[in-house]
Amino acid sequence: MIKGRNIICISYTTWEGEYTKSTVKLLSLLALNNNVVFIEYPRTIKDLSKGIFGNEKIPVSRMLGFEKRVKTIVADTGAKIKHVVMPAVLPTASIKNESLLTRLYNWNTNIYKKELLKIQKQYNLQNPIVITAFNPVYGLALIGELNEDKNIYYCYDGMDLNRNNQETINREKEFCKLVDGIITTSDYLNDEKKQLNSKSYVVKNGVDYELFKPFSRTTVNQNKVKKVGYTGSLDYRFDIELVEYAVQELPDVIFEFTGGVLNQKVVDSLSKYKNVVFNSAVHASIVPQIVSKFDVGIIPYVKSEINKNIYPLKINEYLAIGVPVIMTQFAVLNDFKNIASVTNTKEEFVKQIKYQINNDSENLIKERIDFAKSNSWDKRAELFSSYLNQFVQ
Numbered sequence: 001m002i003k004g005r006n007i008i009c010i011s012y013t014t015w016e017g018e019y020t021k022s023t024v025k026l027l028s029l030l031a032l033n034n035n036v037v038f039i040e041y042p043r044t045i046k047d048l049s050k051g052i053f054g055n056e057k058i059p060v061s062r063m064l065g066f067e068k069r070v071k072t073i074v075a076d077t078g079a080k081i082k083h084v085v086m087p088a089v090l091p092t093a094s095i096k097n098e099s100l101l102t103r104l105y106n107w108n109t110n111i112y113k114k115e116l117l118k119i120q121k122q123y124n125l126q127n128p129i130v131i132t133a134f135n136p137v138y139g140l141a142l143i144g145e146l147n148e149d150k151n152i153y154y155c156y157d158g159m160d161l162n163r164n165n166q167e168t169i170n171r172e173k174e175f176c177k178l179v180d181g182i183i184t185t186s187d188y189l190n191d192e193k194k195q196l197n198s199k200s201y202v203v204k205n206g207v208d209y210e211l212f213k214p215f216s217r218t219t220v221n222q223n224k225v226k227k228v229g230y231t232g233s234l235d236y237r238f239d240i241e242l243v244e245y246a247v248q249e250l251p252d253v254i255f256e257f258t259g260g261v262l263n264q265k266v267v268d269s270l271s272k273y274k275n276v277v278f279n280s281a282v283h284a285s286i287v288p289q290i291v292s293k294f295d296v297g298i299i300p301y302v303k304s305e306i307n308k309n310i311y312p313l314k315i316n317e318y319l320a321i322g323v324p325v326i327m328t329q330f331a332v333l334n335d336f337k338n339i340a341s342v343t344n345t346k347e348e349f350v351k352q353i354k355y356q357i358n359n360d361s362e363n364l365i366k367e368r369i370d371f372a373k374s375n376s377w378d379k380r381a382e383l384f385s386s387y388l389n390q391f392v393q
Contacts, residue, residue, distance in 0.1 A: 001385040002392070003033040005149075006128040008120075010142065012135035014041050015073070015083055018260065018281040019232065020313050022156055022185060022205050023133040024075075029381035031079035037070075037125065039084040042112060042138065044091040059085050070119055082123065086115055092165075101167050109141035120146060129388060132179075136172035143178055150180040150391050155189055156205075158309035162236075181391040183384060186311040188332060201387050204335070206380035207316035209373050211285065215292040216369050217322045220360045227254045228353055229294035229323075231287055232314050235262035237301045239328060240269050245346040246300075247273050250353060258282060258290055291321045296356050299327035300349070307331060315340065320372035322365035324356035339371050 007030060013021050015038055027036050043058060051058035061067040062085040073083045089108035095101045119125070127149040132139030134156055143151055153176060159169045176182060176196035183203050184190040193200040228246075234257060247255050247270060258279040261267055270276045282290065291297065297318030301307050307330040315336060318325045325340035326349065327333075336342075341356065343349040 001033050001382060002030070002129075002388045005034045005392075006037070006125045007031075007034050008037045008039070008116075008125060008128045008130050008146065008148075010039055010130065010132040010135050010138050012041055012133055015081075018283055020208070020284045020287075020317075022313070023154065025206065025208070025377045026154075026203075026381050026384050027081065027131075028075035028077045028079060029377060030385065031075060031081050032077055035082075035125070036079070037082040037084060037119070037123070037128075039086060039116070042086050042089050042108065042135075045088045046091045048088040063088050069115070070123070084116075084119060086112055095165070098167060101165065105137055105141075105167070105171075109138055112138055113142055113145055116142070116146070129392065132175070136175040137168055140171050140175040140178070143175075150388075151178075152388065152391060153179045153182045153193075155182060155193060156185040158189060158192070158306050160306045162306065181387065183387055186309055186331065187334075188308045192309075199391070203380055203384045203387065204311050204375070205313045205316070206375050206377040207313070207320050207372050208284075209320055209376040209378075212288045212291075212317060212320035212372070215288040215321055217292065217365055219362055220365070221293075221295050223293075223295060225252070225254055226295045226357050227256055227293060228296045228298055229256045229291065230258070230298050230300070230314075231290060231317070232259045232312075233262050233281075234259055234266040237304075237307055237310070237330070238263060238266050239300045239302045240266055242302075242328065242346045242349055243298075243300050244269055244273075246350050246353060247276055249350045251275055253353070253357070256294075258287075287317060288321065291318060291323060294318070294321070294323045295360075296353055297323045297325050298353075299325065299330075301328055301330035303328060303330050316372045316375045319368040322369050324360055324364070324368070326352045326356060339368060 009027055011023055013023055015024055048063055050056040051060040062069055069085050071083050072080050075081055089111055090104050092104050130148045130151045131154050133154045159172055176193055182193045182197050182200040184193055185205055190200050190202045254275050256277045260281040299312055310331050315325055327342055329342050329344050341352045343352055
């Protein structure tokens, strides 16, 4: 593991939240041996107004500077981390005019840079390793500005015009070419980034094995009514047509979905069935006990260009409990070809649910758990750290 370094993370996520974040998991482990500064997702004045009027729970006082922007927090590993909240920036998501968008980006990144330089000086963060976690607009603006030792891009998702504007995509490509190294979360992403930077490597998502271990099963569930489960966001990735077909074909099986609803069509299409249950998103610490009640865990994602980038966190979480996994062929995930069932049609999907419900065994359960254990976040952090060591040498 890399040790004794200042690490600044320019993040595109928050630290807290209702789902597991790979950036947070990796930094929580790196912070055991390094001085880690985590900069929260740059919230906008629109976010700020929602916080002021109570529509969203956000750190309003810290955004406005009434409280310290930098606070020390303790990660679940016991490591201390400097947690930073930046001033509000201008919203850009709906801007179509390229010239205006460029000016807004420049305004926002200048605010960000000015604040970060003050923090760097205040805490004597000399020669840091800067890790930009899927925030290339801000990462690009800060290259060479922090007297950094190395600049690393941690890329855990793909870019497309459905979710990103062309200017952001262009800046990410430029950023990839300029950084000292890239770490991605899937083979597909890595192949893409290697075309822009030869120093691109893969560290796939892991699982908090010790969190799931107390709920791991040793025998097949004896539930009279069988349950097919899914945890995570219900969003654009979700194959509604496929799941509705399965729900119709298996009326005696409960289909339970736990997670935030980002695509209302999922609920509208499936809630009319008596064998479908929707639960609100829960904290990551609650997920193991939910998964432990599943007879089968599913990952029903549509096959699309953007979904090829995905290495789903939930697959190792299901396996850590010992639950059979059935997924669509939305990405090339060769790591799991002998441990999970990959289906190409809705008929295959239903057939596999029936098969896994009726043919599970103690030996298969043990194989799944052992497989997940080999993919723990501790092991992923060791690999991530080894690449950082390569970059800084």
